[in-house]
Amino acid sequence: MMNIMKAIVDLIDTYSTNLGLPIRLINLAGEEKIVSSENSGTILMGDVRKILEIGRTSKEPHIVTLGEEGQMTNYIISSPIHSEESNGYFLVGGPFQKGIFHIKDEEKLTIVHKMELLTVTISILIRELDNDAYRERKAMIEKDFSSLSDEIDSVLNKTMCLNKLDFIGYAKKEQDHFSIQSTFGQRVDVLLNQTFFIGEGLLGQAVALGKQVYWNSTMKDRRAEFLNKYHLFPHHLICSPIEIDGEVTGLVFGGRFSETPISNEILYVQKRLSFFLAEREKVQMVLKNANRLTNNLQMLMDTLEIFVHSKDVKGLSNKVIHSYHRLSENSFVVFTLNGECTHRGLYDEHTFIAHQKFVKGSTEYTFHRSSERLVHQRIEWDNVRYGALTIKFPFDLTQEEKTALDFVCKLISIKYMLTNWKLQEPILVESNPDHEEIALYEIDKITDLHKVIEQLPITKREQEILDLILEGLNNQEVASYLNISSHTVKNHITNIYRKLNVTDRVQAMVKIYRIKYDM
Template sequence: MNQNIEVLKEILDISSERFMLSVITTDVYGEPVLPIKGDNRLCTTLLHQQHDSLLAVMKKTLKEAKNIKNPLVYEIWPGIHTIIAPVTSGGTTYFLWAGLMIEEETKHLVKKQLENNYPDVNGWERVLDETPILTIEKKREWISWINKLIKLSSAYSDERSEYVSYQIYNDLLMDAFQNSDLELNALMGKIFGKRNDFDFMGLAEKREEETYSITSVSGEAAQGLLNAEFSVGEGFLGRVLITGDNEYWENIKNDPRSYFFNKFQFHPAALYCFPFTKHDGSLALFFGGHITRNTFSKELEYAKTLAIILENSLLTGALTNENTQQHQRLSSLVEVCKMMVTRPEYKRIIYILVDISLSLVEGPFSCMVLKDSTSGKMKLVSRGDHNENMGVYAQDVINRYYNDSQRISTDVVLKNSSDETRWEHPVIECPLFYKDELLGVLCVGTNSMAQSRLNEDMKFLQTLSIIGGTTLQLAQNQDGGKDDKQVYSLYKATGQFDPAAFVNAKKASQMAGEFTGKLGLSSWNVQDLINSCLLFNYNPAFIREMIPDSRVASIVEDAKDLIGEKSTVQWDEVSLESQSLAIILTYVKYNNLEIIKSFTSKPSEIMSKFIAFIHDGQLIEEEVSTEAFQSKGNIESIEQTIKELKISPREQEVLDLVIQGLNNREIGEKLYISGHTVKNHVTRIFQKLDVSDRAHAISKVYQLRYEQSHSN
């Protein structure tokens, strides 16, 4: 076997030098699988370009020219030619590329084209002088030579095929056991792509009591089967669900049992189906076969091995996910409890409950419906997928938990969609009590249909709601002193003489409560800023007279000076609270970031943070009366620049989406990066935060923010 490798390499070297061509061997996707042989100067030069390199063009060619059956001369660039030859051996197809060559008549045009496309490369004329000229005689000679290489490659591949099979099994097993987070479709794609023994493969899993669905399919012709449903006993696949035996069928194109496949414009000629039991006790089916061949041979043993690998992969993934979820949930409860031993902050606890429940249940949304202790109005704080039915659903929660005269149960319940709510997902509803007082309802949407997973989620949320209720009560007891009540009374009075200013003050105070998370202010300074937003419409002298021991008057006075026509102070001469107040009130009034940018010739750090805050807003907070819904306001997504940990801007974006409950695939789609890149970012973030999972990351961000604010 080693001797054949050396012979193949030697012939490639000798032949490529003889014909002044370079030979590149690739897979069907255009990825090189052997070292490049030969020293065709035009080929070498184009291989090393940063854009439109030769390899990139080769990959594009294979996507466009899918039906290459025999060696041919192909015009890979205008006026530039290569020989493409498919080599199929041992069930695997490769491509040999031999080139590059040009035609004498178009040499000057090729030179102009290359100079335009690659202006940084000098000496194109010399390169083309050394490039072989394509003639009819040369074409015949090169095609004959490439055919000999194909025969040699096939012989070499046949000898290696048995060894390769064992290597494939080993690689797949390593993927299955080491990458527990490998998605099912990705694993199926790896299985199907390793060898071309079959035209199609698929996996069917249980959906309902007597209904199964095809959840993964590989093979272009079989894509129409994805999500197709069948019943126990229906067709070939349904029969295996009854017998529980490994089955295979040949010459089935005219078999009536093929009707299930024919409905989806799919016509298999031979089919195998191997059942196996999943971790939750349900049966799954691994199937595949041929479209053009009516019979099987040795490849059935390969399929049986793949079924075992797939079964073990699903089992490993299920166990790993189960252990990870248990660990994350326990960690989350520990972190929430830690908040109780520090000074609890009401809003922060609400956001933690919403974020952690969304992240760990991995549902479409999470929200908290609660009554504001100061105003008595109902509020909705939510994250995730929002649609027009969110308000309808929140009103339904209010009616059932707050307006119903019957005693509310403390148990967590699963609420399914109804005609009244028109919400497409089941929702786990968790009332938060302290003694007999209802403090709020945590509502978490779920995509899970498995009863075992629902039970686990409900147990976790039951515990979380008990801890959350106690923590919220502690926060309420510590929030809001005499001054705050007086501020609220003055703010309410604004609504009588200036309704527009009253609305703007409310919007500003909500925005201030969230934006200050970026500034590292202490909780007391945050409250001063919120109070300043509420009382901005009053004269500072009047505020000072009514609340003499408060900083609110000074904050309002400096903010008014900053945005006045004849400002007497500089931005860096006043407090962060005054700067924030000036920026927030201006934005609320004009809804225009350009006005804020024009305050100074160079945007200050606080302005830059505010602009980023507006762009990144994700969390939604609404005030909901029991009669109608009030206007919405954006709340900052939970993103925190932790400078001492050197988290990059991109890692901050990823961390923010992790906290919002998105998985790696969803983060990749949001940021237009690959899942592999997301995984690398997440790993580095966990290392910098010194945490092991997402739950710890969420809690760590809140904890660090809390510690920073209280160190000032």
């Protein structure tokens, strides 16, 4: 726990030095929990109440100006950082040493993005602090059940012998049914991998009731048909549901074929076993989530480092693809940027088709199929989509993981624009015989994209092809749309590049959008 707190303090100090701003971690009650060592300013008393109001409702970091005329002060306030052990926190940077109107837009954008990364990182670390309570609980459970610290099969076998049962089994919930995954004892191996629904037979009824049930005369009970059809006719049956957060996720069942009754002590041990298995599953879930959060934190750090030092977007995007392939437990990941598609993992046609539709403008964001979660994330800037990242997760994402995914895709978008938006001196483009010569700086005055294309010194057919390229179609798709050969399309594109003095479609696209937005 101390190591995590030190990491949070060091992060705040590092970002404070980097931004040249004092940074504070404040809880939602207004108490300052951590203040950066570079504390070159204090929050004015009159601003505290307004900062609290903004901090509780802020959706993303943004710069605000508070105070009265003549005493205006600028701060940057983060979105809330949620915590299960407290009411939550938020970050406050400032006051700024110079007025906000003297800070360039690029510098403001950098400050906001760095504050956003710091918020995400601290959120993950605070979540780790919350998990310490679960780890302490795990230690207590392992101490109480030190003899039951083996795998489930070993635990079941020991319990069967301890209780002198004839058989014992374990069923786990899978979507809308339960599957029997472990069995020990006389003749019950035939139940392995068999399934039952909630409410079906004695096992299903125990699940539906959500409490331990003991039947002492199942030989005459028609609800025992599920067992009877496998030639199992127990006289006594105990069913103990495994419940986590109000939901039955599993079932331990056992019994005797003889008429020897089952004592209250055995019922207690069986109930205690179901509780232990529930706690064991909770601990495994917490540790797994903690590991996921740690991996996400490392991925964010690595991605940011590559963002700062890489010269182009390719290295950054490759890192993201590789990271999410690993974070999604080696699931299928597909990424498209400016018409170029890359994928990693075992190919999945459904995921690939859904990704292509999303790239072309589908509004679908997530798709659930059995135990899979298909997540799409846009690569866009200024409402212009340049590509997308699609990942087939085998689990639901936490809010921190969703935020991290959104953040790294924003980094890709920023790196892409920084790489390609290189302002050039106005040049005179070679004209086509059917067109008058026109300087690109004259086209800069045009704001409508289609009008920009119409004014370019290229033929009507070349204008059609350029328009389709800007919509994201590749050469083959353009050829199919215009009913011409891909070779003809390639020739037209070569002419377009020559006339616009560019070398590829990325530069052509950037030049057109730069003209449109008067960049």
